Amino acid sequence: MRYAETGYHLEIDLSRGNVERVETDPKLTELHLGGLGTNAKLLWDRVPPETDPFSPDNLLIFGTGLLCGTPAVGANRTIVSTFSPQTLFMAYSMMGGFWAPELKYAGYDKVIFRGKSPNLIYVWINNDKVEIRDASHLKGKGAVETAELIKQELKDPNVQVAAIGLAGENRVYMASIEQGRSSASRQGVGAVMGDKGIKAIAVRGTKDVNIARPAEFLERCNDVLKYIQHRAENPIKNVEPIFEGLGSPQEMKLIDEKWHTTGFMWGNARARRKDYWTKDVEEKWKETQESMRTRLISCYNCPMKCGAIISVPGISTYMMKCYSKLTYTMAAYSDLDFGFRIAQRATDYGVDGFSAPQTMAFALELYEAGILTDQDMPGMPPDTEGRFYWLLDRIVRREGIGDVLANGTYWAAKQIGKGAEDYAHNNIKKHEQLPLKLGMLNPVYFLMYCTGEKANITQIEGQFPQEPFPKREQREEFVKDWIQVPDEKFKQYFLDWEPRGDNSNPHYPTAQMSCEIVDWMEKMHYIDDALGVCAGLSSFPLKPPYHIHNYPAFISAATGIDMDEAGLTQVYRRNRNLIRSVNVRRGLRRADEKPPEDHWKKRFPELEEKLLDAYYQFKGWNKEGIPTQETLKELDLAYVAEDLEQRGIIKNG
Amino acid sequence: MAKVKKKVKSIKIDLDKCNGCRACEMICSAFHANPKYSSNNPARSRIRLIRDPIRDVYLPVYAGEYTAAECMGRDKYVIDGKEYSECDFCRASCPSRDAFKEPDSGLPLKCxxxxxxxxxxxxxxxxxxxxxxxxxxEREEEVEEEVKLGEMEVGLESLVDKYGLQKVTDTVARMSKKS
Incomplete structure (x- = not known):
């Protein structure tokens, strides 16, 4: 018997209409765990590096994490892997919700799509019965509406549906895959789903998920529940409200948005409004939020309430999470009422809450600058809010200028020319980022922005505070119950980190310390993404219930695989280097590893080169950021080394 | 019949506080697995969350008695503008729906x-x-003494309802010969 995992993949060839249930190799679970790790292995093995993201040979993989469907609290993530039409690298996109556990209960660890369907279809997975069904009646329907229609059609309210909207159907590079309160939004995975002709995947499962050492496993789960309660009663002191608790940022719960609205950028990631948050604004936003937010909700098997049901009078109800509350609001220089209204339409269209508003604000800047003209924008309304709706409608249909903007700011700027490139200023690896601009370079964040395979400022950080605490006593208090540190030395790094003086950014933490801190944070994210545990209970908030010291026991008890901290670290390094190699084989090099040019006002070119050198060396990579032969061989990735050598990407010895 | 004191265990369900996570279903099925916690499967759970986020319906319901017949009428309730089926509130394991039955055998489940x-x-x-x-x-109540059916009897009764007493007896006889 297989434990925690089902031991089966569902392989669907859409060109041939062929469906197969394939047993997997348990050895791969030992090497890569599951989720992100085994997804990457599939992409490495099966998709040649020259494959176009919209080629039938590109795979679209929906992988559940190893612990999804077990009693492990918050293990509900689906990791969607494919090659991104926007970045052209491996898309590292994920969603919570209820879909992954349901797939496990249906008896599968992953659904792997290849080929393309000639007509729009949806897939109905009902335990052993899998059907490819016609979806022509769903063409053009919203993602939320599609899920509702499919549930009615299948006459089962317990079916979990992942669907695309118009944006995905039209291969818009910022198209998301929507699923209840969650979505896999980043890097255009919805566009690949649309390209393959898949409108939705509906899943219902009524089988068991097994645990190798049940009593031991439950004890660990109970510890996590207890710790979550402990953290609810003991918020972190001396930090902004958003960092106090667990979960993804509690945007649906919090009313106080002073920190975001005065610290983050408005428009096309351009302007700070330090005086925005007044008593009047707070009252108005409070009223908006409390009148439209029907209920705070969670993902599968998680006590947190990071999402909400939003009912705007007169328009359809939808579900929201996290920062999309503010991205439209701030990109359009508008207010929360507008944000909640347009997010309804954007969610049904299925677009990414970072890339879409940024691209629209970018278009309006180009228009203000005269680079785009009335000829490009025929009939565009005069007000900014009206213009946002107008642009959104055109982007998801690829109509007129919308067809250009649908590829995101990087590609649109290239196509528009006339200096438009300067306006696509907030990207990493061609991908739009959180609208944030800061003063002094932070060495830890510099490394994360440059080298993270997620190409995403958010969700790579978490374990180590973003800023030093002003007073030593505050820092001393913080480290007292910091059980999550992999090594005591991290406490010292934090204790000695000062807001000003010798021990402050950009020269402190030192290059070596920065490498170690980044590696720790990255390690936790990679483990979460292989296990399917939500970062909100692990790698994202300060002092989370899951950490490097208790994870091995979870994995061992769930699967029966003997795992300790050293072994788990090795799995992380293997997955990290495999994904890096997947991208290196597609051309990723040092020159690609840059933060947005204007992310910090104060930049230090020499120091930055030193940081990158140190980090690459720390990782066992060469000066170009490519894993060396030794590194790969030590991680049972000799076959990767061989391939890279044959392609002339690395040299032997 | 004699009156006896009985400890009544009850669960107060506050629908407004439910975040819809279904941990209740998961842990119920894990606790009732054999060996305990060795597997979980919400489809085997004795609590069901009737969940329809778009209409803001979040309703945990516990499995009650097995019944052979379904209701004649299927009424609807509207509460605070939200529509519920009468079945949503019903605890019975009954022929009209899949809830509160073992997914493989169809045997009734009860909290x-x-x-x-x-x-x-x-x-x-x-x-x-x-x-x-x-x-x-928990509270104490004075109730009439009654003979309660055990779990196996409830299961057998449902099989007898479904297949007839003769067929069940024959099958049991055949199975005992084999073993």
Whole structure:
């Protein structure tokens, strides 16, 4: 018997209409765990590096994490892997919700799509019965509406549906895959789903998920529940409200948005409004939020309430999470009422809450600058809010200028020319980022922005505070119950980190310390993404219930695989280097590893080169950021080394 | 019949506090697995969350008695503008729906308040509901003494209803010969 995992993949060839249930190799679970790790292995093995993201040979993989469907609290993530039409690298996109556990209960660890369907279809997975069904009646329907229609059609309210909207159907590079309160939004995975002709995947499962050492496993789960309660009663002191608790940022719960609205950028990631948050604004936003937010909700098997049901009078109800509350609001220089209204339409269209508003604000800047003209924008309304709706409608249909903007700011700027490139200023690896601009370079964040395979400022950080605490006593208090540190030395790094003086950014933490801190944070994210545990209970908030010291026991008890901290670290390094190699084989090099040019006002070119050198060396990579032969061989990735050598990407010895 | 004092275990369900996570279903099925916690499967759970986010319907319901016949009428309730089917509130394992039946055998399931030896502090669904949508309460009541059917009898009764007494007896006889 297989434990925690089902031991089966569902392989669907859409060109041939062929469906197969394939047993997997348990050895791969030992090497890569599951989720992100085994997804990457599939992409490495099966998709040649020259494959176009919209080629039938590109795979679209929906992988559940190893612990999804077990009693492990918050293990509900689906990791969607494919090659991104926007970045052209491996898309590292994920969603919570209820879909992954349901797939496990249906008896599968992953659904792997290849080929393309000639007509729009949806897939109905009902335990052993899998059907490819016609979806022509769903063409053009919203993602939320599609899920509702499919549930009615299948006459089962317990079916979990992942669907695309118009944006995905039209291969818009910022198209998301929507699923209840969650979505896999980043890097255009919805566009690949649309390209393959898949409108939705509906899943219902009524089988068991097994645990190798049940009593031991439950004890660990109970510890996590207890710790979550402990953290609810003991918020972190001396930090902004958003960092106090667990979960993804509690945007649906919090009313106080002073920190975001005065610290983050408005428009096309351009302007700070330090005086925005007044008593009047707070009252108005409070009223908006409390009148439209029907209920705070969670993902599968998680006590947190990071999402909400939003009912705007007169328009359809939808579900929201996290920062999309503010991205439209701030990109359009508008207010929360507008944000909640347009997010309804954007969610049904299925677009990414970072890339879409940024691209629209970018278009309006180009228009203000005269680079785009009335000829490009025929009939565009005069007000900014009206213009946002107008642009959104055109982007998801690829109509007129919308067809250009649908590829995101990087590609649109290239196509528009006339200096438009300067306006696509907030990207990493061609991908739009959180609208944030800061003063002094932070060495830890510099490394994360440059080298993270997620190409995403958010969700790579978490374990180590973003800023030093002003007073030593505050820092001393913080480290007292910091059980999550992999090594005591991290406490010292934090204790000695000062807001000003010798021990402050950009020269402190030192290059070596920065490498170690980044590696720790990255390690936790990679483990979460292989296990399917939500970062909100692990790698994202300060002092989370899951950490490097208790994870091995979870994995061992769930699967029966003997795992300790050293072994788990090795799995992380293997997955990290495999994904890096997947991208290196597609051309990723040092020159690609840059933060947005204007992310910090104060930049230090020499120091930055030193940081990158140190980090690459720390990782066992060469000066170009490519894993060396030794590194790969030590991680049972000799076959990767061989391939890279044959392609002339690395040299032997 | 004689009057006896009985401890009534009850769970107070606060629909407004439910965040819809279904941990109650998960842990119920894990607790009732054999060996305990060796597997989980919400489809085997004795609590069901009737969940329809878009209409803001969040309704945990516990499995009650098995019944052979379904209701004649299927009424609807509208509460605070939200529509519920009468079946949504019903605890019965009945022929009209899949809920509260073992997915493979179709045998009826019933909430036993996690009665166990040694006793649990409270039912596991309550323990796992950190949002306090489920609150455990005990009270004493005076009730008429009655003979209760055991779990196996309830199961057999449902099989007899489905296949007829003769067929069940024949099958049991055949099975005992084989073993």
């Amino acid at each position: 036993d308040m996690c009665e166990d030896d040694p006793a649990q502090e409270k039912p596991l669904c309550v323990k796992w509901c950190l949002n306090d949508a489920l609150i455990y309460e």
